Amino acid sequence: MSYEKLRKRANAMAGNPRNGTRPTLQGMPDQAYRAIREQILTGRFALGSAISRRRLAAELGMSMIPVSEAIQRLAQEGLIESKPQVGTRIRIPTEADIRDRFIIREALESQAARLFSERAGMAERRELRERAAELDGLYQVRYANPDDATLVFKVNTAHVQLHMRISEYSGSVALCQLIESNDVLFYNWMFDLVGEQPPVPSQFHSDLVAAISSTDPLGADAAMRAHVRYNMEATIQNMRKIGAQAESSWRLGRGKPANTNGQALTHSR
Amino acid sequence: MSYEKLRKRANAMAGNPRNGTRPTLQGMPDQAYRAIREQILTGRFALGSAISRRRLAAELGMSMIPVSEAIQRLAQEGLIESKPQVGTRIRIPTEADIRDRFIIREALESQAARLFSERAGMAERRELRERAAELDGLYQVRYANPDDATLVFKVNTAHVQLHMRISEYSGSVALCQLIESNDVLFYNWMFDLVGEQPPVPSQFHSDLVAAISSTDPLGADAAMRAHVRYNMEATIQNMRKIGAQAESSWRLGRGKPANTNGQALTHSR
DNA sequence: ACTTTGATACTGTTATGACAGAAGACAAAA
DNA sequence: TTTTGTCTTCTGTCATAACAGTATCAAAGT
Structure with missing residues (x-):
């Protein structure tokens, strides 16, 4: 091998992205994407709060271009909405939005349930049974x-991990990716629309996994559909109870930088 | 109204995007997205051919940034793949890719069929019956x-229009959008993998629409699933007959600019 | 004949800076 | 007190240009 190639390979291993210090680490847009998504899901930004591309770029130590690319991806997933010359903010879902998303979730996850009941091995079925029992137990602890x-x-x-496992074991990577990018929304709404959540049957997820583990795809489909529908009704009733505080205006609040300090105000996480 | 606003409004009406001539027209990334997608679907670029962001930017009369945004969207839809410092090309699907996409299509469109059978009005059902009959007739004409x-x-x-109508009349805009961005792939593969397509039952789509128009969601679901599966088998057998010419290398072909003149060479459109 | 080595012309990436538009701040006029 | 016009400061958009990595090819080495 040539010295030239050796130098380049060593250079790449040592981590030299551009100027000479920081490793680029899987692409800067991905880095920004993960960081922003993490901050949204952790509650750094509340529902409806405005976010600034420039500030984010400065915080992440990069230019606006990779940040914009990440924001575009988040917008396509439905977490964020952006108006051309006005601003960008965390999207506030309407009831129709939630219904639409649950329709898609029902389609995707019932398909995953079918595939799981057909393809999954014994070890995977057992793992899911254990996870479901654990989750049902956690629910009881929370009610206490x-x-x-x-x-x-x-x-x-x-909860999210259980569903993600099912979709992983369906054997279709494209389906799994779609489910993941779709479920992020629910994961976010769960936090912001959380009131006194209606109690869930004590064997809720164990029963689901039992139905899915049978070798009947139609039964698996039906069980998952019922599960998702139950979740939808609970989420919507919860949203109504919290109240429709969806301000559709674009008040960006000039003075205060939305929420620069660590904690969001209206969050209970 | 102030002169300042009048000047700005007149400026906007006369069409001044940046320097002073061309109107911006719904955002330049969207414009680029539609143009590139159109060129792919029309056969301007063959499967696996390399495309250059710079050349596209020059052809469309814009910078690389909106073009890159459009390409990113197309990549997320699966039409295009891009390697960091190497190039961008039209994605060549593997058999696993096609199977995965059909799994997603089955999930989404069977859900649309359920919703259609529940929600659609009489006029819409009739319109679909007519479209289906017309399509079946077209198939016979083609075989002749x-x-x-x-x-x-x-x-x-x-064919694509019929399926899109079903998803539109399902009443869920998010579902419709997902189906559209998913079906673009099949629309593209249909052209490039086309051999002597196996004949289709003479009442194929009329029967499908009849089943979907009934008031039984489960029957609608099953009918659409069978329809999609039939399509999948036909597509995969067709692909195998054409031959696995999927070169996974990244020969970009330095000298010739891929295909700058109007027609692709390996296409039969 | 085969391998290695540079040179070169491409690729996507991304920082910088200039631009148009929108919205709040605020003073002046009604 | 209410309304209106202007200014400032924010927003996202995008063109330019420099950067680093890769593939190709020709020439020199073996």
Whole structure:
């Protein structure tokens, strides 16, 4: 191998992106995408709060171009909306939005359930049974301690992970990716629209996994559809109870930079 | 009204995007997106051919930035793939890709069929019946004239339009958008993988629409699933017959600019 | 004949800066 | 007190240009 190639390879290994210091690490737009998404999901930005491309670019130590690319992706996923010369903000979902998203979720996840019941191996079915039991247990713990805010976080995380496992074990990577980018929305809304969530049957997810683990694709489909519909009704009733505080205007609030300090105000996470 | 505003408004009306001549017209990235997509679907670029952001930018009369945004959207839809410092080209699907996409299509369109059978009005059902009959007739015409290349184009257009109508009348805009961005792939592959397509039952689409027009969502779901599966088998067998010419290397072909003149060489459109 | 080595012409990436538009701030006029 | 016009400062958009990586090809080495 030539010295030239050796030098280049060593250079790439040592991490030299552009000027000579910071490694580029899987592309800067991806880095920005993950960072922004993480901040949204953690509550750094509340629903409806304005975000500035320039400020984000400065915070992340890059230019506006990769940030804009990341924001574009988030906008296509529905987390963010942007008006040409006005601003960018976290999207506030209407009831129709939520219904639409649940329709898509029903289509995708029922398909994943069909594939799972056809293709999954014994080990995977067993893993899901255990996860479901664990999740049902977590729900009971949360009902016992209604004031512990961290439990909400834990339950939601476990819930999303269970569904993601099902879609992973369906064997279709494209389907899994679609489900993931679709479910991010629910994960976000769960936090912001959370009131006193209606209780869930004690064997809710265990029953679901049992139906999905059978070798009947139609039964798996029907069970997942019922599960998703139940979730939809709960989410919508919750949203109505919280109240339609969706201000559709674009007040950007000049003076205060939205929320630069660590915690969002209206959040309970 | 102030002179300042009058000047600005007049400026905007007369069409002044940046320097002073061309109107911006719904955003330049959208313009680029539509143009590139149109050129791909029309056969200006063959499967696997390399495309240059710079050349496209020059042809469209804009900078590389809006072109890159459009290409990013197309890449996320799966039409295009891009390697960081190497190039961009029209994606050549593998058999696994096609299977994955059909899985998603099955999920989305069967959901649309369910919603259609529940929600659609009488006028819409009748319109679809007519469209289906027309499409079935077109298929027969094509079988009678196997050498007319324009008939392939006509049939495919009518086919896609029928499916798009079903998803529109489902009443969910998000679902419709997803189906559209997903079906673009099939529309493109149809052209490039076309051999001697296996004949289709004479009442193929009329039967489908009849099943979907019934008031039984489960029957509508099953009918659409069977329809999509039939299409999948036909497409994959067709692809195998054409031969796996998927060169996974990135030969960009330095000298010749891919295909600058109007027609692609390996296309039969 | 085969391999290695530069040179070169391309690729996508991204920082910088200039631009048009929108909205709040604020003073002047009704 | 209310309305109106202007100014300032923010927003996203985008053209330009410099950067680093890669593939190709020709020539020199073996």
